[in-house]
Amino acid sequence: MTKISSYYLPATVREAASRLSKPGAAVIAGSTLAARNLPAGTMAAVDLRSLPLKYIKADAKGLHLGACATFSDILDSKTACAWAGGILRSAAFKVSSQLIRNMATVGGNIARPMPYNHLPPVFAALDAKVLVAAKGKTAYYQFGELAGKPLADTLGKKALIVEVLLPAATKNMRGVFEKFSKAPSMWESYALVAAALAFKNGVCSGAGVALGAAVPRVVRLAAVEAALIGSPVTEKTAGAAVSAAPDGLELGAQREYKRELLPVLIRRAIIAAAREDK
Amino acid sequence: MTAVRKTAKAISLTAENGIFSIEAAVNGVRGSWRVGAEDTLLSALRANGWKGVKRGCDTGECGSCTVLVDGTPELACLKLAVSAHGREITTIEGLGSPAEPHPLQEAFVEAGAVQCGFCIPGMILVSKALLDKNPEPSETQIRHALDGNLCRCTGYVKQVEAVRLAAGKIKNREVRRAGQ
Numbered sequence: 293m294t295k296i297s298s299y300y301l302p303a304t305v306r307e308a309a310s311r312l313s314k315p316g317a318a319v320i321a322g323s324t325l326a327a328r329n330l331p332a333g334t335m336a337a338v339d340l341r342s343l344p345l346k347y348i349k350a351d352a353k354g355l356h357l358g359a360c361a362t363f364s365d366i367l368d369s370k371t372a373c374a375w376a377g378g379i380l381r382s383a384a385f386k387v388s389s390q391l392i393r394n395m396a397t398v399g400g401n402i403a404r405p406m407p408y409n410h411l412p413p414v415f416a417a418l419d420a421k422v423l424v425a426a427k428g429k430t431a432y433y434q435f436g437e438l439a440g441k442p443l444a445d446t447l448g449k450k451a452l453i454v455e456v457l458l459p460a461a462t463k464n465m466r467g468v469f470e471k472f473s474k475a476p477s478m479w480e481s482y483a484l485v486a487a488a489l490a491f492k493n494g495v496c497s498g499a500g501v502a503l504g505a506a507v508p509r510v511v512r513l514a515a516v517e518a519a520l521i522g523s524p525v526t527e528k529t530a531g532a533a534v535s536a537a538p539d540g541l542e543l544g545a546q547r548e549y550k551r552e553l554l555p556v557l558i559r560r561a562i563i564a565a566a567r568e569d570k
Numbered sequence: 571m572t573a574v575r576k577t578a579k580a581i582s583l584t585a586e587n588g589i590f591s592i593e594a595a596v597n598g599v600r601g602s603w604r605v606g607a608e609d610t611l612l613s614a615l616r617a618n619g620w621k622g623v624k625r626g627c628d629t630g631e632c633g634s635c636t637v638l639v640d641g642t643p644e645l646a647c648l649k650l651a652v653s654a655h656g657r658e659i660t661t662i663e664g665l666g667s668p669a670e671p672h673p674l675q676e677a678f679v680e681a682g683a684v685q686c687g688f689c690i691p692g693m694i695l696v697s698k699a700l701l702d703k704n705p706e707p708s709e710t711q712i713r714h715a716l717d718g719n720l721c722r723c724t725g726y727v728k729q730v731e732a733v734r735l736a737a738g739k740i741k742n743r744e745v746r747r748a749g750q
């Protein structure tokens with residue numbers, strides 16, 4: 293384990309970013325992954341828990357999830373649980389245990405995304421924006437630009453996630469999060485699907501469908517979305533939309549199983565989301 | 571000794587010879603602690619005699635290392651000991667004693683929910699946090715709360731009964747207190 297010599301609990305984001313910019317500094321949030329795996333050479337840990345980033349609030353821009361909000365905070369927030377048909381609630385509820393839900397933060401879930409992390413597909417499907425403090429400035433980035441890659445690869449090792457914003461337009465979408473595995477301990481058999489649909493007069497007017505875990509990095513299924521938009525969503529239209537979903541995806545281990553599973557799981561998520569509309 | 575510097579509410583701790591000195595309350599006793607830079611909260615608590623915190627998997631999967639951090643159940647094996655600075659930590663030893671057990675401890679014994687006992691400190695602490703927040707939980711809520719605490723001996727039935735029994739005991743105790 294890396295031996296640190298300094299431990300900081302900054303009071304402001306600015307101070308956290310400044311501490312983080314120093315050589316050998318690394319961030320710890322809920323610590324479910326970081327405590328035992330600080331990057332080699334880390335000398336100073338910057339603990340984010342004392343920052344005022346545990347908030348979940350809605351305004352005209354959308355739903356703001358502070359980077360230090362935990363999965364349990366999501367489940368405790370009526371606003372978050374109701375957003376987009378309860379997709380966040382479902383993603384939080386399905387996290388492996390209450391003890392992890394109490395500790396694991398939104399920021400940590402997307403900063404170093406393990407393929408099986410729950411929030412990347414949800415944020416991808418909902419066109420989330422991520423507020424990041426990096427290189428002396430704070431700016432929103434489209435989640436799709438970062439999606440599934442370690443933050444360090446895209447914005448540098450010193451980037452600090454401040455919040456995730458789900459656009460106001462996604463509030464009334466009908467969202468469903470599906471998780472499937474052959475057994476809880478078989479990571480390579482996991483598949484996550486986030487499907488969010490908008491309807492106008494019974495016709496699908498907008499769709500975000502994203503896949504996680506079964507692929508190395510979260511992907512939006514653009515062809516599936518395009519096939520759904522413009523028609524009512526039925527078993528038949530959803531079935532046709534997803535039939536070619538696994539084509540061209542990097543499925544890695546357990547490819548045959550995933551080729552069978554994915555169309556079923558994606559269709560199930562889409563149908564469940566469409567049912568929510570009724 | 572560790573230099574502790576406070577600016578506004580920001581805190582900066584520096585280790586000397588690999589040792590941090592932190593201020594934390596463990597089971598209601600506030601004090602200074604010396605913890606190694608690499609120590610997890612689990613290893614630090616056990617090294618200081620709080621053996622009710624169990625090391626099972628050491629990877630966050632089993633829940634036997636559960637402690638309450640400012641009242642919330644967390645996994646001590648996934649926390650650096652230094653992160654306990656400024657926090658209130660409760661282990662099973664902080665809940666009751668053989669002479670004066672907590673209603674949850676009584677209930678776990680009465681319901682026959684304990685076999686080898688290894689998972690029980692974690693189960694009881696999680697249940698304590700649940701009942702503090704929700705004094706009358708449903709079976710589903712109890713099962714949801716206990717979903718990170720694995721037991722290799724029992725079938726997760728008696729523990730649910732025990733939490734329900736404890737909820738009743740705590741309610742009766744409060745009614746009695748209110749009547750006094």
Ligand SMILES: Cc1cc2nc3c(=O)[nH]c(=O)nc-3n(C[C@H](O)[C@H](O)[C@H](O)COP(=O)(O)OP(=O)(O)OC[C@H]3O[C@@H](n4cnc5c(N)ncnc54)[C@H](O)[C@@H]3O)c2cc1C
Binds near residue numbers: 397401453
């Ligand atoms: C036993 C176990 C079960 C798990 N089950 C699930 C599950 O079911 N679903 C799931 O999605 N995940 C699961 N995880 C993974 C993990 O808990 C989550 O990814 C969690 O959200 C990580 O957040 P954290 O706050 O604990 O991050 P930390 O462990 O504190 O940090 C993780 C990484 O992110 C960086 N980081 C954290 N916050 C920020 C920030 N604001 N800005 C920049 N960088 C940051 C850290 O530097 C570090 O590199 C599990 C983990 C374990 C150990």
Ligand code: FES
Binds near residue numbers: 634
């Ligand atoms: S020892 Fe911590 S979860 Fe198993």
Ligand code: FES
Binds near residue numbers: 688690720
């Ligand atoms: S009683 Fe033995 S592990 Fe639970």
